[in-house]
Amino acid sequence: MFTDKLNFESDLKFELIRLATQIGFKLSMNNSLDKMLVNYLNVHSKLIQPKLRNVKINPEFIKDIFFHTKRKEIEHIFNLAKIGGNLNPFQSKKLLQTNFHDHLKNEWNIYHFHLSLEINKKSGFVKQVDSLLFAYIDNENVFFLGESTHKQDIFSNIKWVEILHDHFPKILEPFKREETDDIKVASDYKNSALWRERLCMGFSKIRNTVYYHPGIGQATSGHNILIVRNSIGFLRWLHKLENQVADSYQELCIILGLSLDEAKFKIRIGEETLELIEEFSNHQLVKYPEELIGKEELIRQINSSNILT
Known part of the structure; x- marks a missing residue:
C-alpha cells in the first residue's frame, strides 16, 4: 500500500x-525517538541565539570591572552582546553534551561564560578557566550579574537571583506569587540544598518575596521541564x-x-x-x-x- x-x-x-x-x-538512530528528541532539545535550548537584545550590567558590578583582572574579557563579552554577537563560544564546552544540565539556566535563565579570549580551534570554545561571568538572558534581554570563580555550589547560589530581585525587578515581576496554603516555599538555604540534589520545588523565596521560576525548572532526569x-x-x-x-x-x-x-x-x-x-x-x-x-x-x-x- x-x-x-x-x-x-x-x-x-x-x-x-x-x-x-x-x-x-x-x-x-539506535535510540528511541523520544530520547533523541529530548537530547536534541536539551542541547539546542542551551544555545544562545545571536540577536540584538537590551544589554545592562548590575550597577554594583560596574565599579568592580575597571580594576578587575579579567576586565578585557568582561568588556569583550559585554560588547559582543551589545552587537548581538555569538556568545556560545564562551559557554562551557560541555554545552554539546546531551546529559549536561545547568540548574541556573533551566530554572532562572542564568547562563555563565568563561572569561578567556583563547579559542580552542578543535572544540570551538574558549579555554575553560576558573573565572566565570554570570548573566540573565531571555529573548529580549542580557543582564550581566557578576563574576565568580568556579567553585562548589556556585551554580546553586541564590545570590544571582537576589541580584535580579534587587536591580532588575521588572524581569521577575511577572513571576511574583503570594505565599498561600497551597504554595509553601522552602527557605533559601533549603532550596539551595534541593538544587544540589537536582530537585526542583518550582517556587523560591527571594528576600521574602515568592517567585515561580521563569524557566519552570528541571525534571528528576535533569532535563528542563x-x-x-x-x-x-x-x-x-x-x-x-x-x-x-x-x-x-x-x-x-x-x-x-x-x-x-x-x-x-x-x-x-x-x-x-x-x-x-x-x-x-x-x-x-x-x-x-x-x-x-x-x-x-x-x-x-x-x-x-x-x-x-
Whole structure:
C-alpha cells in the first residue's frame, strides 16, 4: 500500500541527526525517538541565539570591572552582546553534551561564560578557566550579574537571583506569587540544598518575596521541564498526523494534484518548528501544533471543486 511509505518517526530521527551534526554533536538512530528528541532539545535550548537584545550590567558590578583582572574579557563579552554577537563560544564546552544540565539556566535563565579570549580551534570554545561571568538572558534581554570563580555550589547560589530581585525587578515581576496554603516555599538555604540534589520545588523565596521560576525548572532526569513537555507534544502531534495522512492519503493526493506514486509525505524541522510537507511538490501542509484538515472536509472540497494547490 502507498501508506506503507509513511514513517514520520524515521523522518524526524533523520532530521534530528542532520541538525545535531550541524550544531556539532551526535545522536544515534539506535535510540528511541523520544530520547533523541529530548537530547536534541536539551542541547539546542542551551544555545544562545545571536540577536540584538537590551544589554545592562548590575550597577554594583560596574565599579568592580575597571580594576578587575579579567576586565578585557568582561568588556569583550559585554560588547559582543551589545552587537548581538555569538556568545556560545564562551559557554562551557560541555554545552554539546546531551546529559549536561545547568540548574541556573533551566530554572532562572542564568547562563555563565568563561572569561578567556583563547579559542580552542578543535572544540570551538574558549579555554575553560576558573573565572566565570554570570548573566540573565531571555529573548529580549542580557543582564550581566557578576563574576565568580568556579567553585562548589556556585551554580546553586541564590545570590544571582537576589541580584535580579534587587536591580532588575521588572524581569521577575511577572513571576511574583503570594505565599498561600497551597504554595509553601522552602527557605533559601533549603532550596539551595534541593538544587544540589537536582530537585526542583518550582517556587523560591527571594528576600521574602515568592517567585515561580521563569524557566519552570528541571525534571528528576535533569532535563528542563519545558523540554520534556514540548517533546511529548511533538510526539503526540506526529503520531496523530501520521494516522490522519494514512486515512486521507488518496484525498490529499487529489487536492495536491499528485498521483499516489508521486506523493511523498514527510516530517521535517523547519525554521520555526516541525512541519508536514509533501516532498515532490515541496508543499507545506501544516506545522506544529496545527491540525490537518479532516477527511470529510477534504472530500467536500474535492466534490465542490474547491481544490487548493
